[in-house]
Each structure stands twice: as C-alpha cells, then as structure tokens.
Amino acid sequence: MTETEQPTTSPVELAAAYQPGEVEVRRYEQWVDSGAFSADPASDRPPFSIVIPPPNVTGSLHIGHALDHTIQDSIIRRKRMQGFETLWLPGMDHAGIATQNVVERQLAATGTSRHDLGREAFVQKVWEWKAESGGTILGQMRRLGDSVDWSRERFTMDEGLSKAVQTIFKRLYDDGLIYRAERIINWCPRCLTALSDIEVEHSDDDGELVSIRYGDGDDAIVVATTRVETMLGDTAVAVHPDDERYKHLVGTEVELPFTGRRIPVVADEHVDPSFGTGAVKVTPAHDPNDFEIGQRHGLPSLVILDERGVVTAHGPFEGLDRFEARPAIVAALRAQGRIVAEKRPYVHAVGHCSRCKTTVEPRLSLQWFVNTAPLAKAAGDAVRDGRVRIEPVELAKRYFAWVDNMHDWCISRQLWWGHRIPVWYGPAGEVVCVGPDEQPPAGEGWRQDEDVLDTWFSSALWPFSTLGWPADTPDLQKFYPTGVLVTGYDILFFWVARMMMFGLYAMDGRQPFDVVALHGMVRDQYGKKMSKSFGNVVDPLDWMDRFGADATRFALARGSNPGSDVAVSEEWVQGARNFCNKLWNATRFALLNGATVGSPEERSEAQRSDRGGSAEGPLPTELSAVDKWILSRLQHTVAEVDEYFENFEFAKACDALYHFAWDDVCDWYVELAKPVLAAGGAGAAAGRRVLGHVLDQLLRLLHPVIPFVTDELWSALTQQTSVVREAWPVVDRALVDDAAEAELASLQRVVTEVRRFRADQGLKPGQRVAATLSGLAEASIAAHESLIRSLVRLDEAADDFAATATVTVSGGVTVALDTRGSIDVAAERARLTKDRAAAEKEAAGCRAKLGNEAFTAKAPADVVAKINDRLTAAEAELVRIDAALAALPA
CATH class of the missing domain: 3.40.50.620 (HUPs)
Known part of the structure; x- marks a missing residue:
C-alpha cells in the first residue's frame, strides 16, 4: 500500500460488543472528576x-x-x-x-x-x-x-x-400581600394540616344524594346534599331571588332537625334554580360557596367537625366520625319522615389529599394566605407580552385559565417539618413579622407562630x-x-x-x-x-x-413531542439498545478499517482556529459520489436536528438521527464503502477520512440524548478524552450536493428492487447470480456498476447466459438475471402458490364482509376501514406473488 492509503492514526480496539454497565459508571466518574x-x-x-x-x-x-x-x-x-x-x-x-x-x-x-x-x-x-x-x-x-x-x-x-424564604415572606407581608384570616380551606383529617387547592386530587366517587325536608306544612322546604352530616352546621337555606316557588318563604325561618335551632331562608343569586329542588342548605363553616353566601348575608359559621373529622356539635351524634355520622343522621331523619328521596349510587367529584389520599374536608380555619391577585396578573402579563414563551403554545390557554382565576393561596401548614412562619405574637396582641437579619422579639409572653409554610412556597x-x-x-x-x-x-x-x-x-x-x-x-x-x-x-x-x-433515554426521548403524552414499552427500549449496538459495530468497523478524523496535529490546529468547527483536519478535495452523498445527507441531518431541538421536538430529532445513522450510514454508506476500502488506493484513503468525519459528527449529534456510548465511541475514534465539551456540528453548505443525492437515490432504487426480487425468489443472501444491467448510463450511475453488483451479488454474464427473469426499475434501468440452477423452481412455485391461495382467501373474505350491507351499516367506521386496509394489502400481495410466479423459469 502507498503512504496515502495508510490511516493517519493507530487503530484503537473496541470490545466486540457494547457493555453499558462497564462503560457508564466509569464515564460518569470521569466527567465529574474533570469538572x-x-x-x-x-x-x-x-x-x-x-x-x-x-x-x-x-x-x-x-x-x-x-x-x-x-x-x-x-x-x-x-x-x-x-x-x-x-x-x-x-x-x-x-x-x-x-x-x-x-x-x-x-x-x-x-x-x-x-x-x-x-x-x-x-x-x-x-x-x-x-x-x-x-x-x-x-x-x-x-x-x-x-x-x-x-x-x-x-x-x-x-x-x-x-x-x-424569610426575606420574601417579610417583603410580601410588609407590602400587604400576606395576611392571616379565617377562611374555608382544604383540610386533611389524616395529615392534620391545611392543603392548597393544587394539593387536592379530585376523582369521581360513588356517593349518595339525599333530599331532606326542613320544616313542616306550607313552610316546608326540601334541600339535597351529598354530605348529610354537615346539616348540623347549617345556618340558612338559600334559594334564587327569581324562583317563584320560594318567594313566599324568603325572610321566614325553618327548624333545623335535631338542633332546636331555627334558620332563615335567604335569597342569593349563587343558587341554581334548575338543580335539584332549587333550594340549598348553607353551611358556611364547611363549604367554600356556602361561606361566600354566609358572608353576603351575615350568617354565623358553626364548625361542627374537629380536625380529625369527628362531630363536635352537641347532640346524639357527638363523637362520631364524619363517615359514621352520615348513615346515622340519614337513619334518624328517615325515622322522622324527613327523607324525601335517596339516590344511590350518586357519582360526584370528591377531593382527596394528594399525599395520603384521605377525603379532604372543607373547613373554616384561621390560616395565612398570599393575596395572589397582583402577583397572578404580573405572571399572566409576562406570557402575554412575550417575556416568557410557553411551548407548545396551545398550552398557554391552560396557564391563563389558572392565573386569571387564581384564588388566594393558603400557605400555612400545621406541620413541624418546614420553614416556620416568621411571625411572633406578643402578650398584648402584638403581631411582628421578622426578617432574616432581624432579632425576634424577646420577653415573657412572646411566641412564634406554630405553623410552617407550604412546600410550594420555597x-x-x-x-x-x-x-x-x-x-x-x-x-x-x-x-x-x-x-x-x-x-x-x-x-x-x-x-x-x-x-x-x-x-x-x-x-x-x-x-x-x-x-x-x-x-x-x-x-x-x-x-x-x-x-x-x-x-x-x-x-x-x-x-x-x-x-x-442510553437505551432508556433514547426510547423516552424518541416518544417525546411538546405537550403530548409519551407512550413507551420494553420492546422500544430493546430497540434503542439495538441502536446503540449498531453504532458500536459501525464505529468498530471504522476503526478496524483505519477510519480517521485527521492527525492529532490537524485536530489541534482546527480547535485553536475555530471552536465552532469540527476540531479535525480538512476533508480530501477529491471525493467519490458516494462520499459526497453521505456528507450532503449529514448536512441535512444537522439542519433538521437543530430545528427540532430548538422547537423541543425531541421525538423528531431522535427519529432523524436514528434513520440517518441506521439507514444512511450503516445500511448504505458502510456497505458502499466496504468494496472501496478493500480495493485500496486514493479512494480508500478518502473513504476512511469521510467515514471518520461522518461518525465523528454523528456521535456529537447523538451525544446529548445517549451520552455514554457516544462518549466511549468518540474517544476511541478520535483518541481524545471526551466529547462533552467538543463543538456541536454546524451545517457546511459547501457540502450540500443535490446531484450526488440524486445519483445515489438512483443507485439505491436499483439495489432495493433487485434485493426485493431476490427475496421473493427465495435466493440466499450470499448466492451469486449472473446478470446484465442496462440503462445505467441514462440513470447517471454507470460508474457504480461494480458497486451495484457487489451489493446484490450479481456476476458478469458468461457466454451461456440466458435471461430467465427481468427486474425493471424506475428511471429506465433493467436488470436481466439468469436464475437457472439458482433456485429450486418447483419448490419455489409450490411455496408461492400456497402463499397466493392464502392471499386470495383473505381478499375473498374481506370482499364478502364489505359486500354485506348489514355489516357495513352496523359496524363502526374504524372497523370497516380496517377491513378495507386488509383487502388493499391482500390485493397488493396477489400482484406481487403473480409477478414472482411469472418470473420463474419454465
């Protein structure tokens, strides 16, 4: 071999197979240790x-x-x-x-x-x-x-x-944006703490809707509730002001069962007259909407459940858990003849503590709140004026729906683990909020607030x-x-x-x-x-x-589109592992065949001159069409991946890289390069250099998603430490070559069609067949005849050549093959005939179903569509088999 045929670096050995466990821990420690x-x-x-x-x-x-x-x-x-x-x-x-x-x-x-x-x-x-x-x-x-x-x-x-935390609490407090008040909050009887709205998970649960008659005779009014036990804390019945059914009762009082109390009937526009009886019980201490009604009408708020959900109201139900009290009260009301209707099961939304799944209890409680109105407005404005962009943009409406309708945020929690609220109370009723650089008040009678802040606050x-x-x-x-x-x-x-x-x-x-x-x-x-x-x-x-x-990461990233759920399965992770193995094998092949990324001196000079470049020496000036094609495909891939990354379309970025690596590089370029590398000469030297460059760039592009295997391979390929801080590939427009891409597309069509014919005829992959090729010059791929023959195992035609089969490819290329003695014609005809019978049976069955009006009229549209698809596939299979049968020698 001449000097130009030799690789510029010594080959580096890679293990025969990729072992993630051996690589991952070692690589990660190296990254961290190196800073x-x-x-x-x-x-x-x-x-x-x-x-x-x-x-x-x-x-x-x-x-x-x-x-x-x-x-x-x-x-x-x-x-x-x-x-x-x-x-x-x-x-x-x-x-x-x-x-x-x-x-x-x-x-x-x-x-x-x-x-x-x-x-x-x-x-x-x-x-x-x-x-x-x-x-x-x-x-x-x-x-x-x-x-x-x-x-x-x-x-x-x-x-x-x-x-x-202490700093911002103090600022918000001093600006009047943090306050303490009695409000209805979400209470967890298991965790014994208040919860914010977002710490409550809602689900549709089976319950019961009970209609109860309050009062007697003409003054009676019926209310419906899913939480019968809270009736002990009712302080009014509310109806809509325009509801003619109850106008005569507004301003009167009815007796609340079991309590001896008389409660007023009030008119409030919050009531929906079309729901139930159009009358609702009002329990201001145990329902947020009732609390608002109570505030508007000056109603008292009676807390009748303690922090553990146990009834505290004096009477026969005192001491019962809320879920014990519910059936007991229903039974007592039934005994009095006050149950008008019961609906079971009644599915309704029920809130649960996001941590322990206990049913949340709305409860009047003295808590700390953030006044969110001005803060939420600013948060909405920042997205509306473009300072913050939400991707995908269609999810911005969810954001606005939240910030534009945000309730004040309950930030106090009745816990011991957390940031304790920096407020002290004095013996004379003083309230002092203490900043981080201030001393809390001292002296007898001063005490700090017992509560801690909501985790989401910090x-x-x-x-x-x-x-x-x-x-x-x-x-x-x-x-x-x-x-x-x-x-x-x-x-x-x-x-x-x-x-x-x-x-x-x-x-x-x-x-x-x-x-x-x-x-x-x-x-x-x-x-x-x-x-x-x-x-x-x-x-x-x-x-x-x-x-x-890496396989886990790649499978997840390849399913990730902005704002969309990600479906994943073990089979897809296995496929991602196979992809990593494919990269390993391709790089191993490149190293064994002397692929280069330039000499160490050239790489050092490139790094010094331009960090945004490839950190390698220049590519050869004389390149084959195959080399030009893969370099052009590389530029398109870099551009696509950049666009997808910028738009957070990781699934598309991974898909583009997968197909470039597997299809363009491994399935085509490596196979096209093998005979060139084996032949030696200047073409082989250029091929080694292009192969090294393409893998160098590909491993960089893949590194963000699959960092371990790419770092290991890149280091072996370049003989450098790590790709972590190497330059990201940039598009080189000078390497975009439409003519080379068109030329190779023609070559690929010929190879693909001949391979399909060979598979249809049952020819073994390594079996060689004599053939003639015509039309190559017209398709501009005459220079690639030897490559085509190498890829599809076609020998030159001998004197006794007889064309027993012909493959015609779009673009005017014809491949005539002499298959005599290459296949067992009788066995192949029998196999194809059997396959044809199965395809004909499938097609006939589909036609019968589609011709049955009773079926097509009643079956769902997607089922009918699937039958149509099956018929199309069966008919295409019949065409393929008939062509294969016709191509068999007599």
Missing part, C-alpha cells in the same frame, strides 16, 4: 441555565423523572457543545407533608409519636433521616447521566434558601434562591433568568405559576425563565396511564440495569 459539568460565572461565554425541578427528598427515580431529566440533559449538553456557559443546577425539595409522614411512620413502628418527642427533637430526627436515607434519587440521577453541576447542589431547607423561589438571592451573587448575575424550564404539564399550576409570581416580584419584573417547555405524562405502549392498580408501572432503574441508561 466537565462545572459552570463558571466569570466566563465570557453566553450563559444558559436550567434549574432542575427539585425532586422530593423522599423520592426515587420514576419513569416521569427519567423522561424529564433526559429532556433537560439533552438540552444542556447540546448548549454546552454550542459554546454556552451552561449551568444545570441540582437539588431537592424538603417535601413537608411527605417527609414528615415518613418519619412519623417510623416513630409509630416503635410506639412513639412526634408529640412524645416534642418539636425540636422531632425536627432533629427528620434531619437525621435525611442524612441517612434521603436523597436516594441523587445517586439515581448519576446513573441516568444527568450532567448537573454537583458543586451547586441545593436543598430547600439549606441555610441560604431558608434566608430567601419551591417558588427555586430559580433565584438557588443562585444566592437575596444576595446579588455572580451566579445570579450570570445565570438569571434561566433559559428554559422543562416540566410536565401536570404541574403547570402547582409550580410554574408560583415561580412566575415570586420571580417577577422578587427580581423587579425579570422573569425566572425565558421558555416553559411542557411535556406530557409517560404512558404504556397502549396509551394507558401507568398505575399500580393496572400493573403497568415501569421502573426505569430496571430498564437501565437490563438495557443501559
């Missing part, structure tokens, strides 16, 4: 930052996390390669209710309660639990490949973040508190506002709106992020919600153990 993920606020590079949605300290990596983190990691890795100073900031949420429940259960197992310990000792016990058992998910994030800056890890109860500060706010730190100056928030659409209200409100308020109108990129929920392959009760819940750690982190 590959560290952010530098002093850098002159443009900033790009993401703050991770902080998982609960009690949590572990579930399939939703795996999707969310894969998307974020893909974004941040690409931005890092594009030359941005990137920060992906990790951390955890203290998860007030969830964490307190965990520790309380541990104490209960030993016969102890938090009250036995006392507040200070209990909180210390939670900190001990956090140190020993909390944060499991952080290690699992490493397994997934999260390229976060671990030096900046945060926790919502850290000293710095606690200072931020999470709402996450984009700026984690960067050092309220101090004006270098991190805050460099990385705020963050570039994008990636999260599921299911917490658009929980978290996104709250971060918008507090970010705009604390940061003088500067939004916490420029883009909100929303993705959907992960579902099974049939689109069904994952649930333990359905038995279809997937553990991503199991998939990572069996198929590797």
Whole structure:
C-alpha cells in the first residue's frame, strides 16, 4: 500500500460488543472528576441555565423523572457543545407533608409519636433521616447521566434558601400581600394540616344524594346534599331571588332537625334554580360557596367537625366520625319522615389529599394566605407580552385559565417539618413579622407562630434562591433568568405559576425563565396511564440495569413531542439498545478499517482556529459520489436536528438521527464503502477520512440524548478524552450536493428492487447470480456498476447466459438475471402458490364482509376501514406473488 492509503492514526480496539454497565459508571466518574459539568460565572461565554425541578427528598427515580431529566440533559449538553456557559443546577425539595409522614411512620413502628418527642427533637430526627436515607434519587440521577453541576447542589431547607424564604415572606407581608384570616380551606383529617387547592386530587366517587325536608306544612322546604352530616352546621337555606316557588318563604325561618335551632331562608343569586329542588342548605363553616353566601348575608359559621373529622356539635351524634355520622343522621331523619328521596349510587367529584389520599374536608380555619391577585396578573402579563414563551403554545390557554382565576393561596401548614412562619405574637396582641437579619422579639409572653409554610412556597423561589438571592451573587448575575424550564404539564399550576409570581416580584419584573417547555405524562405502549392498580408501572432503574441508561433515554426521548403524552414499552427500549449496538459495530468497523478524523496535529490546529468547527483536519478535495452523498445527507441531518431541538421536538430529532445513522450510514454508506476500502488506493484513503468525519459528527449529534456510548465511541475514534465539551456540528453548505443525492437515490432504487426480487425468489443472501444491467448510463450511475453488483451479488454474464427473469426499475434501468440452477423452481412455485391461495382467501373474505350491507351499516367506521386496509394489502400481495410466479423459469 502507498503512504496515502495508510490511516493517519493507530487503530484503537473496541470490545466486540457494547457493555453499558462497564462503560457508564466509569464515564460518569470521569466527567465529574474533570469538572466537565462545572459552570463558571466569570466566563465570557453566553450563559444558559436550567434549574432542575427539585425532586422530593423522599423520592426515587420514576419513569416521569427519567423522561424529564433526559429532556433537560439533552438540552444542556447540546448548549454546552454550542459554546454556552451552561449551568444545570441540582437539588431537592424538603417535601413537608411527605417527609414528615415518613418519619412519623417510623416513630409509630416503635410506639412513639412526634408529640412524645416534642418539636425540636422531632425536627432533629427528620434531619437525621435525611442524612441517612434521603436523597436516594441523587445517586439515581448519576446513573441516568444527568450532567448537573454537583458543586451547586441545593436543598430547600439549606441555610441560604431558608434566608430567601424569610426575606420574601417579610417583603410580601410588609407590602400587604400576606395576611392571616379565617377562611374555608382544604383540610386533611389524616395529615392534620391545611392543603392548597393544587394539593387536592379530585376523582369521581360513588356517593349518595339525599333530599331532606326542613320544616313542616306550607313552610316546608326540601334541600339535597351529598354530605348529610354537615346539616348540623347549617345556618340558612338559600334559594334564587327569581324562583317563584320560594318567594313566599324568603325572610321566614325553618327548624333545623335535631338542633332546636331555627334558620332563615335567604335569597342569593349563587343558587341554581334548575338543580335539584332549587333550594340549598348553607353551611358556611364547611363549604367554600356556602361561606361566600354566609358572608353576603351575615350568617354565623358553626364548625361542627374537629380536625380529625369527628362531630363536635352537641347532640346524639357527638363523637362520631364524619363517615359514621352520615348513615346515622340519614337513619334518624328517615325515622322522622324527613327523607324525601335517596339516590344511590350518586357519582360526584370528591377531593382527596394528594399525599395520603384521605377525603379532604372543607373547613373554616384561621390560616395565612398570599393575596395572589397582583402577583397572578404580573405572571399572566409576562406570557402575554412575550417575556416568557410557553411551548407548545396551545398550552398557554391552560396557564391563563389558572392565573386569571387564581384564588388566594393558603400557605400555612400545621406541620413541624418546614420553614416556620416568621411571625411572633406578643402578650398584648402584638403581631411582628421578622426578617432574616432581624432579632425576634424577646420577653415573657412572646411566641412564634406554630405553623410552617407550604412546600410550594420555597419551591417558588427555586430559580433565584438557588443562585444566592437575596444576595446579588455572580451566579445570579450570570445565570438569571434561566433559559428554559422543562416540566410536565401536570404541574403547570402547582409550580410554574408560583415561580412566575415570586420571580417577577422578587427580581423587579425579570422573569425566572425565558421558555416553559411542557411535556406530557409517560404512558404504556397502549396509551394507558401507568398505575399500580393496572400493573403497568415501569421502573426505569430496571430498564437501565437490563438495557443501559442510553437505551432508556433514547426510547423516552424518541416518544417525546411538546405537550403530548409519551407512550413507551420494553420492546422500544430493546430497540434503542439495538441502536446503540449498531453504532458500536459501525464505529468498530471504522476503526478496524483505519477510519480517521485527521492527525492529532490537524485536530489541534482546527480547535485553536475555530471552536465552532469540527476540531479535525480538512476533508480530501477529491471525493467519490458516494462520499459526497453521505456528507450532503449529514448536512441535512444537522439542519433538521437543530430545528427540532430548538422547537423541543425531541421525538423528531431522535427519529432523524436514528434513520440517518441506521439507514444512511450503516445500511448504505458502510456497505458502499466496504468494496472501496478493500480495493485500496486514493479512494480508500478518502473513504476512511469521510467515514471518520461522518461518525465523528454523528456521535456529537447523538451525544446529548445517549451520552455514554457516544462518549466511549468518540474517544476511541478520535483518541481524545471526551466529547462533552467538543463543538456541536454546524451545517457546511459547501457540502450540500443535490446531484450526488440524486445519483445515489438512483443507485439505491436499483439495489432495493433487485434485493426485493431476490427475496421473493427465495435466493440466499450470499448466492451469486449472473446478470446484465442496462440503462445505467441514462440513470447517471454507470460508474457504480461494480458497486451495484457487489451489493446484490450479481456476476458478469458468461457466454451461456440466458435471461430467465427481468427486474425493471424506475428511471429506465433493467436488470436481466439468469436464475437457472439458482433456485429450486418447483419448490419455489409450490411455496408461492400456497402463499397466493392464502392471499386470495383473505381478499375473498374481506370482499364478502364489505359486500354485506348489514355489516357495513352496523359496524363502526374504524372497523370497516380496517377491513378495507386488509383487502388493499391482500390485493397488493396477489400482484406481487403473480409477478414472482411469472418470473420463474419454465
């Protein structure tokens, strides 16, 4: 071989097969140890930052996390390669209710309660639990490949973040945006705390609708309720002012059974006269709508259930649990003849605690609230005026529906684990809110508020508190506002709106992020919600153990479209693993055949001269049409992937990369290159260089989504340390070659049609057949005849050549083949005849169904459409088989 035929670098050996477990831990440790993920606020590079949605300290990596983190990691890795100073900031949420429940259960197992310990000792016990058992998910994030800056890890109860919480509470309080009042709130009788609206999960449950007669004779009025036990706290009956049926009763009183109290009949426009009897019982202390009616009419509010849902009203039902009291009261009313109607089952919406699933009880309670009106308006304006973009745009209407109709936010929780409300009460009724740099009041009789803040209160500060706010730190100056928030659409209200409100308020109108990129929920392959009760819940750690982190990531990302749910199955993860293996084998082939990315000296010079380039030496000036074709396809792929990434269309980006890698590179270019590489000479040298370049660029493009295998392969290919901070590929318009693409498309059509013919005739893949090819010059592919013959195992025609079969390809190419002796004609004819009979039977059955008016009139449209599709497929199969039979030699 001449000098030009030799690779410029020594070949590097790769193992025969990819072993994810051997690569992943080693690669991740190398990344972290080298500081590959560290952010530098002093850098002159443009900033790009993401703050991770902080998982609960009690949590572990579930399939939703795996999707969310894969998307974020893909974004941040690409931005890092594009030359941005990137920060992906990790951390955890203290998860007030969830964490307190965990520790309380541990104490209960030993016969102890938090009250036995006392507040200070209990909180210390939670900190001990956090140190020993909390944060499991952080290690699992490493397994997934999260390229976060671990030096900046945060926790919502850290000293710095606690200072931020106290600071913003004080500011909001001083501005009149935090207040304390008696209001109807959602109460969990199990967790013994108030809940915000977004911590309540609603479901349609079976219940009963009971109609009760209040009063007797002409003054009687019938009301209907699903919560009979609350009648003990009724302080009025309400009707619509225009309801003629009850006008004579408005202003009168009726006797409330069991209580000895007489309650007024009031007129209120809130009442729907068309629902039920048109009259409703009013229980201001146990229903939010009733509370508003009570406020308008000056009605008293009687709390008749205690914090555990036990009846406190004096009388025969005192001491009963709410669900015990309900049937007891119904039975007592029935005995009095006051039950007018009972409807069972009656399906209605019931709220449940999102943590423990206990039925929530609306309850009048003294709590702390945020006045959200001005904050929510600012949050809506930031999206309307374009400071913040929601992707996909159609989900913006959900955001507006929430922020434009937001109720005041109940922020106090009756817990011990969390940020304690920084308010002190004095012996003479004084109320003092204390800032982080102020001393709380001292002296006898002063006490701090017992409640803690809603977990979402501190999470709402996450984009700026984690960067050092309220101090004006270098991190805050460099990385705020963050570039994008990636999260599921299911917490658009929980978290996104709250971060918008507090970010705009604390940061003088500067939004916490420029883009909100929303993705959907992960579902099974049939689109069904994952649930333990359905038995279809997937553990991503199991998939990572069996198929590797890259395969898990690629399967999830390939199903992710903006705002849409993601269907995934084990088979798709297996397919993603096969894809990783395909890349491994292609790179291994390239290395064994001397593929190059330029000499080390050329690469160093390229890196010094232009970071945005490929960090490799120049490509050869003399290139074959095949080389020009793959380089042109590469440019189109880079452009497509860039567009899809910018639009958060990860499924399309992965699909484009998959087909370029598998189809263009592996199935076509590598196969086309094999005979060239084997022949040697200048063409082989150029081919090695182009193959190395294409794989170099492909591995860079794939790295954000499948970082482990690409880093291992890229390092072997280039003999450099890591691709993590290498330049992202850019389109080189000079390499776009439409003529080469058209030429290779013609070649591919010929090869594909001949391969299809061979398969139809039952020819073995390695079996060679004599053939003549005509029309190649007219199709502009005459120069590729030897390649075509190599790819489809066609020999030159000998003197005794006889064309027994012909393949005609669009574009005017004809391939005549001599199949004598190549196939068992009788066996092949028998096989095809059998297949034809089966296809004819299928077609006849479909025609019979479609010709039956009784069937087509009654069957669903999609069923009829499927029968039509089956008929079309069967008829196409008949055409194919007939052509194959005709092509058989006599």
